Amino acid sequence: MGTTGHSGKEETRWTRAVLGRDGRPLDLLTARFDQHRYAPHTHDEFTIGVSVGGSELIGYRGGHLRTGPGSIVVLAPGEMHTGGPAACDGYAYRALYAEPSLLTEGARGGLPHFREGLLDDPELAAALRAAHTELSVRPDPLEAESRLPWLLAALTRRHSTARPDRDEVPGAARIAEAVRDRLADELQDPPSLACLATDLGLSRYQLLRAFRTTTGIPPYAWLAQHRVNRARRLLESGLRPAEVATLVGFADQAHLTRWFRRVLGVTPAAYRASVLPPPPGARQRATGAQQRSRRATGR
Structure with missing residues (x-):
């Protein structure tokens, strides 16, 4: 589920992922602004952002945070903050809005406290950005539930005052x-x-x-590979990719194709064509076409 807004060169996309088929919603924002300035406001959730371009100046806790590409911003629930461009080239970021309970998993001591609102952790920033990008395009519930709580636990364990679980x-x-x-x-x-x-x-x-x-690997990745293996058997039996996608639990053929290429390096259609025998007469037609081509070229 997603909505997109455009205003001049400024773009926003809001997507809602669900953590599991019976789980909680988690909102994702993709934004690029040239001049937009946020009024002072708060959120009920933790706001966790990754800067992907330009620089934003965020008013927070009586001071200012100045972002740069790759930096992580963590704003606590209920904390007033603002935001706007720090330079003439604007700013772009990916943000997710996580219920506080999501950041208590994997740690002890209640709600985590982040002393610093601006964090330097390139590895975690890259992982958060990748997860955000994929889930903004296709918010698969099991993938969201496998990836995001894990990354949020890593954020809490590395950068908050909470004590990690064993x-x-x-x-x-x-x-x-x-x-x-x-x-x-x-x-x-x-x-x-x-x-x-x-x-x-x-x-x-x-x-x-x-x-x-x-x-x-996380559970969603194991399940996707298991589905791909099941899909191979069905493709070898003659079923078409669109039929197979539904039978093995993928959302649609595009979802099947994305994972099939990740695991095997080829599309389901190409795999099916390579493992099924050619239809009757196809080989003779191909041979005849080759002979006609040779006669036409004098070879």
Whole structure:
């Protein structure tokens, strides 16, 4: 779900992602401004932004934050702030608005406090920007629930005063196996991570930690690869990509194609054409065409 606004050279896009099929909404803003200045205001959520161009001057906690490409901004709920261009070339950023409870996962001690509103963490900034970009285009619930809480936990653990939970999760391999089995069994309508975590007596962060420690990837990526493997078998049986996409749980053919290329490097249509025998007469027609071409060129 998304809305886009244009005003001269200024552009905004607002998208709502959902954390799991029965989860909470999380809003994402993509913005580029030349002259826009925000009036003093607050948010009920944490505002977490990544600067992607230009420079913004943000009034916050009695001072000013001056952003630059790659910097992370964290504004606490209820804190008054403003924003506007710091230079004549304007500013561009990606922001997400996270309920406070999302930043308490993976940490102890209640609501985290960020002493600094402007953070320098290139690795985390790149990961937040990548997740924001993909989820703004296709806000898949399981992907949102797998990626964003994990990144928000990393933000809290690295830059707030909260004490991190222990990294080790007892029985991680068993937990990962149980999650894989559930996701594979409910391929077309997978359970949310919150639901899985509750069934296993874990927090969502503990479930993500156990799964990533065991498999090296988050649950949504494992599920996508599992779907691709199932799609291969169906394509080999003769079904077309549009039919296969729905059967294995992808939103549409474009969603299938995106993941198929990521995993195998080719499109589903190209894969299908390479593994299916040619239709009757196709080889003879191809041979005849080659012979006619040789006669025409004198070869």
